[in-house]
Amino acid sequence: MTGPDGVLPGHLRSIQPTSQFADDDGSADAELAALLAGHAEGTVPLRDVVARLAVARVLVPVLAELEVGAAVAHPDRPGQDLHVEKEASSGVVALEAPDGRRALPVFTCVDSMRAWRASARPVPVEAARAALSAVGEDWALLVVDPAGPVPVTVPRPAVWALAQGTTWRPALVTTADGLAVDDEVRAAVRLAAEPVQHVVRVDAEPGRSAEVAVVLGIDAGLDRAGLDVVLRQVNARLGASDVVAERVDSLELRVGAVR
Structure with missing residues (x-):
């Protein structure tokens, strides 16, 4: 009013x-x-x-x-x-x-x-x-x-x-195969997550419940407590990334074991 x-x-x-x-x-x-x-x-x-x-x-x-x-x-x-x-x-x-x-x-x-x-x-x-x-x-x-x-x-x-007053650059782009994560965003995700101990593979793809899914390959022998530590560290590093903060609306994490 x-x-x-x-x-x-x-x-x-x-x-x-x-x-x-x-x-x-x-x-x-x-x-x-x-x-x-x-x-x-x-x-x-x-x-x-x-x-x-x-x-x-x-x-x-x-x-x-x-x-x-x-x-x-x-x-x-x-x-x-x-x-x-x-x-x-x-x-x-x-x-x-x-x-x-x-x-x-x-x-x-x-x-x-x-x-x-x-x-x-x-x-x-x-x-x-x-x-x-x-x-x-x-x-x-x-x-x-x-x-x-x-x-x-x-x-x-x-x-x-x-x-x-700036141009919006979406995190997802349209390709011949459908939606994909923009190269700059994918690189920023990898830069954030790869240095975390026990993370052996990182990728980014369109999410299911969020805009972008961060797909992590984790050491197969890691227990639940260790996995929780890794995920907290990955989340913290993603949150500190300027590119992720500026370009990604929402994130989800997907985890798979690497043998």
Whole structure:
């Protein structure tokens, strides 16, 4: 909820609308809408959607009242919901993803916002400023049009890139054989994990429950306590990698014995 002068609270001032939106009619950016439609059909990569978001206007919802705990469908994981929370001092909404991370919902147009919550008041801002606000609140994700027509989750590295005004480079790239981990990310994973004692092989591939899977070959004779030590060390080194932090949204570890 804004103050009496129409200004958002200080901690969310980065999404305060500017005079450039004085004549905004609430319609969607035509190019962004086309890219989202193509993404839904599988013909447009998320990278192109994010690139357009970098120069597009979105609408941030502000709600005077909200039933905390309401849920909306997760755009990328059927059967899993995003749970709604509210920033009490401002009415700005956060969605909680199944993994516990918070997301800022943004909308391409007034109609898509009304389909989500008819009572929401749209605040027009550049998507980059919305991303900056999310980062400032320690919210990891953006969700574009969570009630459709094309709901899309913008992953944490892409949110950071939008906030910083840089180009997002996804950790996964499309090859002739399907998705693969980008060479720079794979090299960073190996650089982090290979020096750990008892790790004899390292690779990275698209994950099952996370974006990237780190596949470790471990000495066959290692007991459970020793394996736990190795995994803690690998996790710590991966967490300290700038490339992994900047480019990978989420990681999972897979372990196999080497004989």
